[in-house]
Amino acid sequence: MSALVVRARRVVLPDGERAAAVHTEDGVVTAVTSYDDAPAGAVTLADDEVLIPGLVDSHVHVNEPGRTEWEGFATATRAAAAGGVTTIVDMPLNSIPATTTLEALHVKRGVAEGQVAVDVAFWGGAVPGNVDQLRPLHEAGVVGFKCFLLDSGVPEFPPLDDAGLRAALTELAGLDALLIAHAEDADVIAAAPDPVGASYAAFLASRPGAAEETAIGRLVAATRDTGARSHVVHLADADALPLLRAARAEGVRITVETCPHYLTFAAEDVPDGDTAYKCCPPIREVEHREALWVALADGDIDLVVSDHSPCTPELKRLDVGDFGLAWGGIASLQVALPAVWSGARARGVPLTDVVRWMSAAPARQAGLPGKGAIAVGKDADLVAFAPDERWTVDRLLHRNPVTPYAGRELTGVVRRTWLRGQEADGAPLGRLLSRAGS
Ligand SMILES: [Zn+2]
Numbered sequence: 001m002s003a004l005v006v007r008a009r010r011v012v013l014p015d016g017e018r019a020a021a022v023h024t025e026d027g028v029v030t031a032v033t034s035y036d037d038a039p040a041g042a043v044t045l046a047d048d049e050v051l052i053p054g055l056v057d058s059h060v061h062v063n064e065p066g067r068t069e070w071e072g073f074a075t076a077t078r079a080a081a082a083g084g085v086t087t088i089v090d091m092p093l094n095s096i097p098a099t100t101t102l103e104a105l106h107v108k109r110g111v112a113e114g115q116v117a118v119d120v121a122f123w124g125g126a127v128p129g130n131v132d133q134l135r136p137l138h139e140a141g142v143v144g145f146k147c148f149l150l151d152s153g154v155p156e157f158p159p160l161d162d163a164g165l166r167a168a169l170t171e172l173a174g175l176d177a178l179l180i181a182h183a184e185d186a187d188v189i190a191a192a193p194d195p196v197g198a199s200y201a202a203f204l205a206s207r208p209g210a211a212e213e214t215a216i217g218r219l220v221a222a223t224r225d226t227g228a229r230s231h232v233v234h235l236a237d238a239d240a241l242p243l244l245r246a247a248r249a250e251g252v253r254i255t256v257e258t259c260p261h262y263l264t265f266a267a268e269d270v271p272d273g274d275t276a277y278k279c280c281p282p283i284r285e286v287e288h289r290e291a292l293w294v295a296l297a298d299g300d301i302d303l304v305v306s307d308h309s310p311c312t313p314e315l316k317r318l319d320v321g322d323f324g325l326a327w328g329g330i331a332s333l334q335v336a337l338p339a340v341w342s343g344a345r346a347r348g349v350p351l352t353d354v355v356r357w358m359s360a361a362p363a364r365q366a367g368l369p370g371k372g373a374i375a376v377g378k379d380a381d382l383v384a385f386a387p388d389e390r391w392t393v394d395r396l397l398h399r400n401p402v403t404p405y406a407g408r409e410l411t412g413v414v415r416r417t418w419l420r421g422q423e424a425d426g427a428p429l430g431r432l433l434s435r436a437g438s
Pocket residue numbers: 059061091307308309
């Protein structure tokens with residue numbers, strides 16, 4: 001069928017960066033050769049462009065069906081393609097139904113089919129009373145299971161208590177399936193002051209770092225005791241890192257991610273009343289941000305994914321600017337790469353590291369072996385990225401434009417994206433993916 005060859009002076013490959021020609025056939029990489037070994041008709045990137053593998057964003061709340069006015073498969077995946085993200089993994093909650101039963105997975109896949117511009121895989125959900133659904137969902141191809149350790153914010157996705165957490169982990173250990181957890185502790189938050197009004201400091205005080213540390217401690221203990229595999233989503237609190245480091249050093253199988261907003265913003269700079277910045281756990285002080293960068297460099301944090309979690313402008317309550325009333329969640333799918341790259345570049349971190357955190361590592365976490373690298377046998381998911389071009393965030397393709405990145409100057413522009421060898425221009429070229437081996 002189609003044979004695409006793309007060559008560039010800089011290509012990010014698994015073993016580093018060099019000039020190369022990437023040969024593909026029928027959507028799969030068939031060879032990586034020297035730059036000069038390219039046929040007439042090969043696409044040659046401009047001198048200011050780097051060829052990188054398409055990103056894998058394993059933390060995206062698509063919200064369709066049920067809350068499609070917040071975001072949907074068509075809009076989310078178009079934004080993804082524009083941002084160099086060629087695979088997303090959809091979170092099991094905020095859609096209705098939540099993906100906590102086999103039936104709900106079928107509903108979701110049915111809705112997504114035919115309207116996705118990039119490839120889409122799915123997380124299942126672990127909630128009280130659905131242990132008997134975990135195996136069928138696993139066998140139907142979800143990449144793992146998400147749970148909450150405190151109120152999720154939506155009634156159809158209740159949290160697991162310790163007994164429920166251990167029951168889920170025991171079942172998943174038998175399947176060698178991954179449990180990912182929103183780790184904040186309800187008791188710590190209940191004992192903290194309430195968030196009131198426009199004060200960001202008051203909101204931050206209402207969700208202290210100790211809530212993350214306590215919940216991560218519970219997750220570590222349950223993971224150790226059950227021999228399962230678990231993962232901490234969206235770490236904001238750098239003070240939890242020693243706990244995670246110690247657990248990993250003793251062999252507990254736990255991984256951790258952070259998000260572009262924790263690497264970009266700092267509490268000191270969040271304007272009072274600007275609820276576009278509200279997310280849970282919250283954006284913390286600058287020393288946390290800097291410690292998260294160090295932890296990434298040291299390998300103590302495994303991956304960076306967006307936690308794209310949009311809602312309607314009304315629910316953000318920008319009219320009153322009240323951090324207690326606003327929905328918590330930051331929209332960033334389309335800007336995740338330039339946001340993280342801008343921070344990396346400013347700190348002297350190479351692009352190869354960013355690509356590893358945002359492509360190879362999430363592909364491995366989600367069990368998607370065809371994704372995450374430019375290498376023979378992998379899907380030809382390719383991005384032409386101009387790492388030195390500055391731009392101001394606009395033209396967002398998310399369903400709702402509210403984001404703290406709006407109007408921010410970033411460095412790094414996604415010029416072209418290919419999905420399995422075809423130009424990913426927003427047309428519904430995407431496939432629904434299942435975990436390898438399912
Ligand atoms: Zn999330």
